[in-house]
Amino acid sequence: MGQTLCICSRGSITIDNKRYYFIQKLDEGGFSYVDLVEGVQDGRFYALKRILCHDREGRQEAQTEVEMHRLFSHPNILGLAGHTFIERGGKSEAWILLPYVQKGSLWSVLEKLRDKGSFMPERRILKVLQGICSGLKAMHDRGYAHRDLKPTNVLLEVDDRPLLMDLGSMNRSRMEVKGTREAMTVQDWAAQRCTISYRAPELFNVESHCVIDDRTDIWSLGCVLYSMMFLEGPYDMVFQKGDSVALAVQNPVTIPQPCRSVSPLASQLVVTLQSITLSAFKASRLECIDSK
Numbered sequence: 001m002g003q004t005l006c007i008c009s010r011g012s013i014t015i016d017n018k019r020y021y022f023i024q025k026l027d028e029g030g031f032s033y034v035d036l037v038e039g040v041q042d043g044r045f046y047a048l049k050r051i052l053c054h055d056r057e058g059r060q061e062a063q064t065e066v067e068m069h070r071l072f073s074h075p076n077i078l079g080l081a082g083h084t085f086i087e088r089g090g091k092s093e094a095w096i097l098l099p100y101v102q103k104g105s106l107w108s109v110l111e112k113l114r115d116k117g118s119f120m121p122e123r124r125i126l127k128v129l130q131g132i133c134s135g136l137k138a139m140h141d142r143g144y145a146h147r148d149l150k151p152t153n154v155l156l157e158v159d160d161r162p163l164l165m166d167l168g169s170m171n172r173s174r175m176e177v178k179g180t181r182e183a184m185t186v187q188d189w190a191a192q193r194c195t196i197s198y199r200a201p202e203l204f205n206v207e208s209h210c211v212i213d214d215r216t217d218i219w220s221l222g223c224v225l226y227s228m229m230f231l232e233g234p235y236d237m238v239f240q241k242g243d244s245v246a247l248a249v250q251n252p253v254t255i256p257q258p259c260r261s262v263s264p265l266a267s268q269l270v271v272t273l274q275s276i277t278l279s280a281f282k283a284s285r286l287e288c289i290d291s292k
């Protein structure tokens with residue numbers, strides 16, 4: 001995979017000896033451009049994610065993203081259709097070819113509901129949540145964490161089957177931090193790679209002796225569930241107002257009142273998910289203090 005590529009004049013590209021026509025731009029992420037392309041042989045649509053790698057580290061990160069897609073063959077994790085690296089003017093660009101998911105991201109679905117003054121029925125929320133949990137579990141079972149779970153990183157198939165995507169921040173779920181320097185490295189990495197309003201508390205101020213694990217994803221999962229229930233993330237407003245998210249995540253999450261359309265059980269679930277991770281985080285801090 002990733003051996004050959006040519007860019008032809010009629011707006012087509014070749015990856016692994018297969019030709020694809022450029023159709024249109026799809027979206028832009030923080031690290032990439034995403035275009036819609038069509039396979040000449042199979043007539044299928046694909047999303048071509050292009051990541052500009054500024055240095056060797058950037059290239060390695062893109063390579064890791066490719067490997068993470070390859071590692072999983074799961075109904076709730078986006079697969080890989082092909083990839084290549086191209087070199088241009090001393091810089092390299094990673095081209096990651098992914099199956100195109102027409103309905104788009106969970107976030108775009110939530111935005112449309114909000115614009116219509118509508119909401120997501122609880123049954124639908126639970127179905128999507130179950131799929132997300134299943135994809136996350138597959139990652140955690142193999143010793144990896146997603147680290148950037150959020151509604152823009154979940155694609156929805158027409159039947160609402162969620163697909164976890166943007167695997168560029170994934171790494172081994174257990175990170176043992178030994179000393180201030182390592183703590184700063186993890187904290188700086190999290191500041192770049194884990195979206196602030198879905199970032200777990202332990203990644204804001206990384207302790208100098210601690211273990212970071214896959215509970216960071218469970219925190220983000222709680223935020224995603226909250227977004228499905230209230231059509232905005234629990235810390236979106238805090239961030240938009242310019243207040244400190246790092247501070248806000250230390251306190252219990254607030255449920256908008258009056259709490260429309262969701263049962264007390266569902267609101268309790270979001271609070272529980274987050275309090276589990278927050279208390280685990282506080283307990284691990286106490287262990288750190290004790291062991292010093």
Ligand SMILES: Nc1ncnc2c1ncn2[C@@H]1O[C@H](COP(=O)(O)OP(=O)(O)OP(=O)(O)O)[C@@H](O)[C@H]1O
Pocket residue numbers: 026027028029030031032033034047049098099100101102104105152153155165166168
């Ligand atoms: N396979 C796909 N099918 C449909 N749309 C896609 C696909 N892949 C990406 N997109 C669209 O492109 C957007 C950006 O993709 P992606 O999140 O992978 O980029 P990114 O640069 O890593 O973004 P960020 O780091 O800002 O989350 C997605 O939110 C989605 O709207």
